[in-house]
Amino acid sequence: MIVLVGILVVVAGFATRRHPLLVVGAAGVITGLLGGLSPTKVLEAFGTGFASSRSVTLFVVALPVIGLLERHGLQDQARTLMNRLAKVSAGRLLAIYLVIRQLGAALGLTALGGHAQAVRPMIAPMAEAAAERRHGRLSDRARERLRSFAASTDTVGLFFGEDCFLAVGSILLITGFVNATYHTDLEPVRLALWAVPTAICATLVHGARLLHLDRALARDLPAPGAADSRVAEVGK
């Protein structure tokens, strides 16, 4: 029972807005000690846990290339390109990216996209340029909202696409944990198959919200031209 104090530490630490790293470190140390590990064993648990989870931080190797390209105008060029593409609204652009991201992740290409690799250098500037073309200068609030939705599109697409692929971390975690703990032999491919219904729901739900985003932006910032034409229509 007493090992549950670790969970309380995480909840309390987070609720009182302590530094997240300190919360995680304290929760790990306390849980380990209460779970009957000696101080040396606690250090070993931190060490082995760190060594086996290094792949989580691996995306950092892409940052020097991205930084170099940005230094030489990658974001500017993404905007320029987007300005040339007529008629694709910000919401439709993000919806297209959602589908591409999901399909890519479902094929195991989780590195095809990502916040550092794709959203910051390409997707967000493209969506902004599309919105600017349609609505004129964006207010700070609209810009924040658009960027937030750009970030959310990548995350939702990745989460509900990747589990359809059998060699992904979460699927391997499920089979690894269950097969080791309960002495069964569950196949990754059967789990991946049952991730498909939720993936379809995710496309429909988030896609619909992205398509609605254009209308929400228009409500926030009626472009002068658009407002005039509406008046004209009412006049008819």
Added chain:
Amino acid sequence: MIKVEWLYWLLGAVFLAMAAQMAADRSNPKRLGSAAFWGLLGASFVYGTWVADKSAPAAPLGAAVLAMICLAGFGFTGRGTPATTTPEQRAASAARLGSRLFIPALILPLVALACATLLKGVHLGAGPLLQPGSETLLGLGLGVLAALAVALPLTRERNPAVALHAGRALVEAMGWTLLLPQLLAVLGSIFQSAGVGTQVGRLTTHFLPDGSRFAAVVLYCLGMALFTVVMGNAFAAFPVMTAAIGWPVLITRLHGHPPVVLAVGMLAGFCGTLATPMAANFNLVPAALLELKDQYGPIKAQLPTAGALLVCNIAIMSLFAF
């Protein structure tokens, strides 16, 4: 055979080189603390190789992890003002290079794709070319090297250190949030070895209305989501909730179909990930990367989707698992 550990050494070397740059960066008021933090991280990535294959003691690595936590947690790290190009220079460079700038950005995923699919079964001599099970990660690493090999001549940068500087600017902008996801995975493994799962199981079976299938499904899905919100990581919540209710109640007692229960249970946890600042890499890091004033902006954009998909997951599990 190309091993995934080489990629970890490359990343370790990148962190160490950035730490050296930080130590010399007088525009950073906390340059020594920052250099110590990222230097330790780089050394840990290299040393981790021998901890992973159990040929070196794990305790020193654990001590290094706690030292990094303290360095960042008590505010000894900071960021400098990196020298970069002006907006005018960027616009001029974009006008000169045009869409050729996209070539390296596309080479990266294309090489990753080629490694994960075409090169996956390729053998060189006796063994496979890429370490089995790590083809996608290795593809990412090789993709970065290929993209860099194209980007440097394209941008007429002769010195690769320029890329390192540009990458360091992004790393410093993200700061310690960059390391939080990995530490959450560490916390999850400690929770599991300390027996947190079995304890939660005793609690939930105590409170569960006996035999009610729908209540059990809701409890498992909601529990995965809420636990993930707290832990910031569905991977950390999954062993706990599955040992608590997923396996003993839904599969053993109510005879649920294991692949449906477990796959959908994990996806219910992902709904929680969409909604929590503890999932720093998916929610806070993008806010920092996109320079948002409201660091909870991405979470606010995701909340309605997360809620709807949690309902979908409960429905899918109720319909197909029994």
